Amino acid sequence: MGALSGQTRPRRKESKRVRQAVERWVVNLDSSKKSYERNLLEALAVYELLDSPEPKLLGRLLEAKDARARAYATEVVGRWHSRLNDPLGLLAKRANDEHPRVRLQAVVAASRISDERSIEVALAAVDHSLDRFLNDALVQTVFALKGHWLPGFVAGRLTFSDKPQRLEYLLKTDASADTLRASMERLKMQPSHQVSGRPSLG
Numbered sequence: 656m657g658a659l660s661g662q663t664r665p666r667r668k669e670s671k672r673v674r675q676a677v678e679r680w681v682v683n684l685d686s687s688k689k690s691y692e693r694n695l696l697e698a699l700a701v702y703e704l705l706d707s708p709e710p711k712l713l714g715r716l717l718e719a720k721d722a723r724a725r726a727y728a729t730e731v732v733g734r735w736h737s738r739l740n741d742p743l744g745l746l747a748k749r750a751n752d753e754h755p756r757v758r759l760q761a762v763v764a765a766s767r768i769s770d771e772r773s774i775e776v777a778l779a780a781v782d783h784s785l786d787r788f789l790n791d792a793l794v795q796t797v798f799a800l801k802g803h804w805l806p807g808f809v810a811g812r813l814t815f816s817d818k819p820q821r822l823e824y825l826l827k828t829d830a831s832a833d834t835l836r837a838s839m840e841r842l843k844m845q846p847s848h849q850v851s852g853r854p855s856l857g
Contacts, residue, residue, distance in 0.1 A: 708735045722754035733764025750779035766796040771807035778821040809837045
């Protein structure tokens with residue numbers, strides 16, 4: 656154990672040096688150059704290799720002009736979600752991105768977050784056209800997150816009352832008995848105009 660600990664310390668020091676070097680490099684980048692966003696993307700990739708989240712840089716790339724940069728940053732949110740403040744809030748905007756590739760990555764990233772509200776973010780994709788890749792990812796996400804969203808749906812914390820197209824997609828995708836039973840119970844208990852629970856993230 657002592658030998659392993661001794662090997663870890665130099666690695667940590669080296670990682671710190673690399674991080675500091677990347678920080679200096681990013682500060683000195685010229686934002687007027689065409690290569691600016693590509694360079695920011697390269698810097699984010701280094702932080703990923705170091706397993707060292709950099710929320711500020713991530714936030715800049717989530718708002719990048721280049722959809723490829725936004726898509727990659729959205730993917731990173733899914734991998735770093737446990738160490739980010741409000742990862743679902745970050746994904747909610749990208750789930751409504753103008754580019755389908757970014758929306759796809761938002762759905763996939765949401766599927767990695769064990770929270771009942773993750774399904775709200777993922778289902779925002781239904782508000783836009785769905786290509787085959789988006790639909791496949793969304794179907795998988797509905798089932799992957801079912802253990803989290805179904806209890807919230809049964810309890811009335813998730814209603815989708817302001818986005819009926821999302822509820823329709825959910826019920827068509829998972830038409831199992833427990834989901835349909837929960838839907839019927841919600842209809843009996845709550846007028847259609849009433850909205851309860853937490854505000855939607857989508």
